[in-house]
Structures are given as structure tokens and as C-alpha cells.
Amino acid sequence: DKQPETHDEL
């Protein structure tokens, strides 16, 4: 299943 994007924004 789609891995959520790693949240690279602060």
C-alpha cells in the first residue's frame, strides 16, 4: 500500500 510521503516540511 501507498507509503505516506515522509513529511520533509517543517
Next chain:
Amino acid sequence: MNIFRLAGDMTHLLSIIVLLLKIYATKSCSGISLKTQELYALVFLARYLDLFTDFISVYNTIMKVVFIASSLAIVWCMRLHPLVKRSYDKELDTFRHYFLIGGTFVLALVLNEKFTLQEILWAFSIYLEAVAILPQLVLLQRSGNVDNLTGQYVFFLGAYRAFYILNWIYRYLTEPRFTRWIACVSGIVQTGIYADFFYYYFISWKNNSKLKLPA
């Protein structure tokens, strides 16, 4: 990383530092909503849980620590500093911010990228940040007191919003799969509420400057 996001992070950090320095320099927090500052600290704590698990970059890690530390420093100052806490407008800062916490948490349970604790808390922090300024807006409407809400603070807070929206537009145009609907839609709502805050700030600032004109 693009210049808009870097500028957005810098202005966001500056807004917190400017407020902290103002409170510490004047030893007063009149006109500042402790509830809004507590909500901001909660936003960073809920969002940066991955501080120890996912390493993204040195910049990312350092900024997360600085955001958590500076927002908690403001809350500590307003709650515990013997001089500062006396100037807190306790009877005016009455917005029931627990409803904001509960409401945004329920929303995060429903609307999230993945039903995992980390993703739910991340979505919660995004939604909470959008509404966190509401207690400050209400306090400003009631007190009209802009003594500690310096122009720089309001400017940097607005610049942070503007740069982040430019960042999302830039990423949408340059990255094939840039879809951050939760962050973008919530960020637009946050900018709208900020605009409302700015309107009341401008009115209060104008009234105060009228008052201060030599009679």
C-alpha cells in the same frame, strides 16, 4: 528545499524569536494569548515526533529542536517567570482552546494520510496550527492591546504564510507528484485566519497610535 520554503522557515522562526525577545526584554506579556502560544507548542510537539526516528537532514533536525525549544520557552515565560506571568491577561484570554484541540484531533482521525499514530498526530498538528491563532485574535478584539504584539512579529508571521504558499505553488509546478492536500488546504485556511488577525491588528494599531498622538 527551495528558496521559498527556506525563507518561510526563517521568517517563521524569526516570528517566534521576536516574540520571545519582546516578552523577555519588557518582562511583560500583556496582550499575548497564552492559549495560542500553548497551541503552537503542542503543534510542534505533535508534528516533530519523528525527530528521533526519521532523519531527513541536519537542517530539518536542528530546526525542529529550535522550534520546540523556542515555543516552549515562550510558554514557560508566560506561565512561570515571576515578573512576566503577573502581566498575563488571564481574565481576557478565555477562548475555550480545548475545543480546538478536540475538534482538530477528531478531524485528524477522519482525514489523514494513513491511520497510524504518527500520521494522525501529524495531520492533527497541521489542522491545529491553522486555528491556533484564534485565541490571540479574540484576545486582540477584546483588549486592542498591541504593546507586545510588535509589528515585526505580525510581519514575520505573515511572511511565513506567504512564503509557504509560494513554496507549495513552486513544488506543485516543479515536482510531478507533489500532492500535499492536507498541508495545502489547511495552510490556506490558516492564512485566511491570519488575514483576519492582521485586520484586527491593523485596526488596534491605528487606534493606539491615534491615542498616543500628543493631545
